[in-house]
Amino acid sequence: MGIIRFAVTLILVVVLGCTSLLAGGFENTGLGVKARAMGGAFRAIADDWSAAWYNPAGYAFIPDNQLGGNSSFMYYRDQIEPNYSFGGPADSTGIYNGRPIYNAHQVLSMPSGGFVVRLPVWGETVFGLSAYEPFDANIRWSLYSPLRSYNDSASYQPPSEQFTNNLDVVAFQLTMAREFMDQKLAVGLGLQLQRGDLVFKNLTFRENPMPSPLSDRPRDKVSEISYQDGNGWGFGLKGGVLLKQSEKLRLAASINIPFDITLKGKATQTFIMPQIFPATGINLNSVQYLFVNGATVQLNSDFETKLRLPMTIGVGAAYAINEKLTLAIDAQMTMWSRFKGFDFSYTNFGTFRGAMDSAAAKDFFTANLSSPIDWKDAGRLAIGAIYNYNSYLTLLGGISADQSPARDSKDFIPQFIDTGNKYGFNLGAIVHIQRWDLGLTTSIIHCPDLTVTDLVDSNGDGNFDSFPGKYSGNTYETILSFNYRY
Amino acid sequence: MKTFIKIIAVASLLLVALMTGCSDRGTNAPYTAPGDSWMYFDAAKHVFSPDLRFQLKNPFELLNMAIYVPEAAWTNQIRVPMLVLLAPQGGDQYYYFQHGLFQMAEEMIRDSVIHPMAIVCVANDQVFGGYFYGNSLPAGWYDSIVGGDLLKFTRDEFKMVYDEPGMRGIGGVGQGAYGAFRAALVHPGTFKSITVTDGPLDFDGSDGTGGFVPQFRAALLEQGLLGSDSAFAKFDSSAAHPISRMLIGAALAFSPHDDSIRYRVDTVDTIVLGDTLSKALRISITNRYQLSDSTTLVTRIVNGYSQYGDLTGFDFHFPFDNTGTPYQGPNMIWQRWMRNNLDSLYWHAPSAQPLDGVQMYFLETPESDPNYGFHEQTTSFRNFLANRHLNSQVWVKEYEGYKGKPATKDQYLYDLLKDMLIFHSHAFYGETQ
Numbered sequence: 016m017g018i019i020r021f022a023v024t025l026i027l028v029v030v031l032g033c034t035s036l037l038a039g040g041f042e043n044t045g046l047g048v049k050a051r052a053m054g055g056a057f058r059a060i061a062d063d064w065s066a067a068w069y070n071p072a073g074y075a076f077i078p079d080n081q082l083g084g085n086s087s088f089m090y091y092r093d094q095i096e097p098n099y100s101f102g103g104p105a106d107s108t109g110i111y112n113g114r115p116i117y118n119a120h121q122v123l124s125m126p127s128g129g130f131v132v133r134l135p136v137w138g139e140t141v142f143g144l145s146a147y148e149p150f151d152a153n154i155r156w157s158l159y160s161p162l163r164s165y166n167d168s169a170s171y172q173p174p175s176e177q178f179t180n181n182l183d184v185v186a187f188q189l190t191m192a193r194e195f196m197d198q199k200l201a202v203g204l205g206l207q208l209q210r211g212d213l214v215f216k217n218l219t220f221r222e223n224p225m226p227s228p229l230s231d232r233p234r235d236k237v238s239e240i241s242y243q244d245g246n247g248w249g250f251g252l253k254g255g256v257l258l259k260q261s262e263k264l265r266l267a268a269s270i271n272i273p274f275d276i277t278l279k280g281k282a283t284q285t286f287i288m289p290q291i292f293p294a295t296g297i298n299l300n301s302v303q304y305l306f307v308n309g310a311t312v313q314l315n316s317d318f319e320t321k322l323r324l325p326m327t328i329g330v331g332a333a334y335a336i337n338e339k340l341t342l343a344i345d346a347q348m349t350m351w352s353r354f355k356g357f358d359f360s361y362t363n364f365g366t367f368r369g370a371m372d373s374a375a376a377k378d379f380f381t382a383n384l385s386s387p388i389d390w391k392d393a394g395r396l397a398i399g400a401i402y403n404y405n406s407y408l409t410l411l412g413g414i415s416a417d418q419s420p421a422r423d424s425k426d427f428i429p430q431f432i433d434t435g436n437k438y439g440f441n442l443g444a445i446v447h448i449q450r451w452d453l454g455l456t457t458s459i460i461h462c463p464d465l466t467v468t469d470l471v472d473s474n475g476d477g478n479f480d481s482f483p484g485k486y487s488g489n490t491y492e493t494i495l496s497f498n499y500r501y
Numbered sequence: 502m503k504t505f506i507k508i509i510a511v512a513s514l515l516l517v518a519l520m521t522g523c524s525d526r527g528t529n530a531p532y533t534a535p536g537d538s539w540m541y542f543d544a545a546k547h548v549f550s551p552d553l554r555f556q557l558k559n560p561f562e563l564l565n566m567a568i569y570v571p572e573a574a575w576t577n578q579i580r581v582p583m584l585v586l587l588a589p590q591g592g593d594q595y596y597y598f599q600h601g602l603f604q605m606a607e608e609m610i611r612d613s614v615i616h617p618m619a620i621v622c623v624a625n626d627q628v629f630g631g632y633f634y635g636n637s638l639p640a641g642w643y644d645s646i647v648g649g650d651l652l653k654f655t656r657d658e659f660k661m662v663y664d665e666p667g668m669r670g671i672g673g674v675g676q677g678a679y680g681a682f683r684a685a686l687v688h689p690g691t692f693k694s695i696t697v698t699d700g701p702l703d704f705d706g707s708d709g710t711g712g713f714v715p716q717f718r719a720a721l722l723e724q725g726l727l728g729s730d731s732a733f734a735k736f737d738s739s740a741a742h743p744i745s746r747m748l749i750g751a752a753l754a755f756s757p758h759d760d761s762i763r764y765r766v767d768t769v770d771t772i773v774l775g776d777t778l779s780k781a782l783r784i785s786i787t788n789r790y791q792l793s794d795s796t797t798l799v800t801r802i803v804n805g806y807s808q809y810g811d812l813t814g815f816d817f818h819f820p821f822d823n824t825g826t827p828y829q830g831p832n833m834i835w836q837r838w839m840r841n842n843l844d845s846l847y848w849h850a851p852s853a854q855p856l857d858g859v860q861m862y863f864l865e866t867p868e869s870d871p872n873y874g875f876h877e878q879t880t881s882f883r884n885f886l887a888n889r890h891l892n893s894q895v896w897v898k899e900y901e902g903y904k905g906k907p908a909t910k911d912q913y914l915y916d917l918l919k920d921m922l923i924f925h926s927h928a929f930y931g932e933t934q
Contacts, residue, residue, distance in 0.1 A: 092526075101903040101906075102902075102903030102904060103900060103901050103902045103903040103906075103908065103913065103916075104900045104902075104908075104913045104916035104917060105902075105903055105913060105916055106916065107916070111530060111531060114529070114531060115529065116529060116530055117526050117527075117528065117529055119528070120525040120526060120527070157528060157530040158530070160530075160531070160533050162601070162604075163533075163536065163601075163604035163605070163607070163608055164600075164601025164602075164603075164604040164605055164915060165601075167536050167604055168535075168536075170533050170536075170604075171532075171533040171534060171535040171536070172535075173533070222905075227910060227911075227912055228599065228600075228911070230912075231600060231911065231912045231913075231914065231915065232600075232912055232913050232914070232915040232916055233601060233915045235906060235912065291599050292598070292599075293543065293595055293598075293599075295593065295595060477905075
């Protein structure tokens with residue numbers, strides 16, 4: 016019963032006691048129980064298949080072949096209390112101001128895995144093939160219902176989840192690593208084929224092009240809900256070095272260079288048009304009538320946008336205090352300033368008829384949209400520890416500080432929630448049973464509250480790009496992993 | 502192996518507990534109930550004869566109105582106070598409804614933001630955009646209607662409406678603001694509350710050179726006729742000249758020249774060789790404005806022919822010369838206008854303190870279109886009231902539009918209407934403003 020009591024106590028500590036961190040922006044939180052439980056301070060350890068993520072050079076020092084995988088179960092439990100006002104007396108927009116609104120419920124599963132194999136190529140080279148998700152964002156919100164005076168019939172049938180972002184970047188990585196300098200230095204290279212998938216939905220309040228009084232409040236802005244569903248392929252490179260400075264000290268550096276991914280797919284623009292009743296004096300076949308009849312105009316098109324992923328540079332060190340305890344430190348900079356959000360360009364709208372087939376209507380209904388993001392490069396620091404308790408149990412821990420790329424950002428939107436710098440500590444455990452390593456960690460990640468006050472048009476296209484309100488939330492994450500050595 | 506299974510079992514149980522803890526919170530997005538079939542009465546027009554008998558191009562003597570009555574009041578479950586809203590220049594009876602009044606009132610009553618109330622929306626005349634709810638033959642005798650016959654009409658037709666001054670309010674936008682105060686001054690004690698946006702509330706401004714005075718020149722400039730000897734012969738009333746139309750409406754209300762009016766009765770027919778001919782009956786009109794001074798007379802604009810053939814021949818005088826300067830001729834036309842200025846109506850009101858006990862709310866914006874000068878006129882009139890030391894309360898809200906959409910006209914009426922309805926609701930029931 017001793018082992019049971021110990022295991023229960025340990026897991027309770029892990030479940031209830033640990034806080035962790037999300038990586039900045041929409042970078043994934045990491046791979047593998049070992050690395051995650053060390054807060055990500057794994058660059059200079061890099062001794063399982065997940066080194067593909069942290070430092071490909073680590074593969075060179077892995078003595079045996081491995082097959083591993085993990086699955087992360089995440090639940091974003093976020094909340095927005097919107098405070099969305101155009102300014103002046105126009106304080107009602109249809110956004111649920113003053114109410115705490117939850118994101119849509121979903122438990123997200125993110126599996127990843129890979130294998131490591133030592134082959135007699137160019138002497139002896141370690142190869143690995145892995146698939147994982149370096150970038151991920153997934154959140155959905157219902158934050159809007161048209162004002163009754165804007166469109167009475169649409170007010171109680173609003174399109175659900177007007178703000179959605181499901182962005183997945185999956186990397187299929189071929190890793191090669193080998194030793195130099197008589198097992199002192201390892202160099203690794205990862206070649207990535209990246210697949211990006213995007214489902215992005217956004218509500219844009221478009222300036223009503225009609226003159227007054229047709230564009231008087233509350234019809235001054237036309238509600239356009241744009242839906243994009245597409246994908247694309249790209250490439251990326253990972254490189255790393257790992258130096259065994261001494262028996263106890265290991266130094267590491269790595270770089271990740273993703274290339275832009277062009278995303279293409281289908282788009283649907285849904286316009287909830289204003290409704291004026293009675294629309295006296297307006298010709299039924301006129302463009303003006305389109306803007307007063309309260310219809311829902313839905314257009315299908317193709318879209319294209321560019322996903323600019325950030326480069327990452329990191330260094331790390333690990334020091335073996337004794338046979339059981341190793342400490343590690345990691346520092347990383349992610350160039351989030353490369354990511355600019357999305358500029359969607361639309362083509363192939365099909366045939367327009369009637370009043371829609373006019374230059375004024377086409378200009379309005381086919382306009383390109385964007386969701387700009389203004390992020391800064393963000394740093395990350397982690398300190399972790401490995402404690403080999405005995406031959407069947409390894410305990411892991413780590414503390415970390417993660418800088419938010421969205422600090423001081425005026426473009427804060429519900430689709431990309433990063434409310435501020437995050438601090439945390441992590442605990443985990445790996446049970447070794449014969450050739451199997453089974454790991455478990457679970458995290459409760461508390462994000463700082465953030466109040467966004469400004470409604471801004473940051474790219475000057477006439478549409479507001481930020482979403483003011485009070486943001487708060489927690490993220491629950493459980494990670495299970497296995498590793499098989501052969 | 503046994504130990505391993507036990508560890509996995511415990512871990513799995515904890516995992517299940519954790520996953521259960523991440524329970525579905527559902528959605529807390531508010532539910533919006535669909536509106537029912539209840540609507541305002543959009544054809545509540547009424548004949549106000551003889552008040553509108555000679556109004557231009559209004560052969561049926563109709564005052565167009567649209568009336569909102571809460572459903573509970575219509576089904577006689579409750580009695581409600583009444584708010585009269587007067588449309589601005591060019592606004593018809595649907596003006597306020599087109600700015601969201603109906604849906605807003607329904608929501609605010611449902612949410613207990615305001616008490617249920619009936620809202621009577623009165624159209625401004627459409628021929629020249631409106632006659633300032635003034636009192637003349639061609640403009641109509643609005644002094645008899647607003648605050649008079651209109652209340653009798655609602656009392657007779659809408660029994661669910663309280664017929665007492667404490668349960669009656671009036672308000673307006675632009676010309677409607679003027680009309681609201683005019684009705685309250687001409688009929689003291691009739692209304693408990695007044696809400697207005699910027700409007701023509703002081704024709705000559707605070708120093709006698711503001712208000713409409715700069716608009717005289719602006720109207721001539723608008724038409725390219727400044728300084729022209731034929732300025733009034735060529736004066737155009739098209740909708741492309743809104744300031745000119747506003748002044749034409751004011752001139753017909755305050756300084757008309759009606760030397761050729763006829764009134765024809767179509768009901769007396771004569772059959773001649775199978776054709777029906779209507780007989781015209783020329784009647785005598787008292788109080789004609791027939792100024793002898795022709796310097797500022799505009800004769801062409803009101804055509805002597807009407808398809809109905811019942812009203813013809815209204816000319817009018819402008820109170821300015823072809824340079825846009827207030828005309829100081831022998832008949833003092835500008836003084837005729839100023840007699841209709843609110844300060845003058847205040848001094849000549851039927852009672853000494855015509856606004857006693859009236860709660861007033863001014864919604865003003867410095868962004869108001871300077872071409873009309875309404876903001877300056879409004880602040881000037883409000884200062885006039887402040888100097889009267891009224892036994893009444895005045896509230897002021899100054900607002901501005903948001904970036905890129907200044908509040909030059911009534912772009913924000915939707916938002917202001919909320920304030921107006923709340924103000925009247927509080928006034929009716931003696932609640933703190």
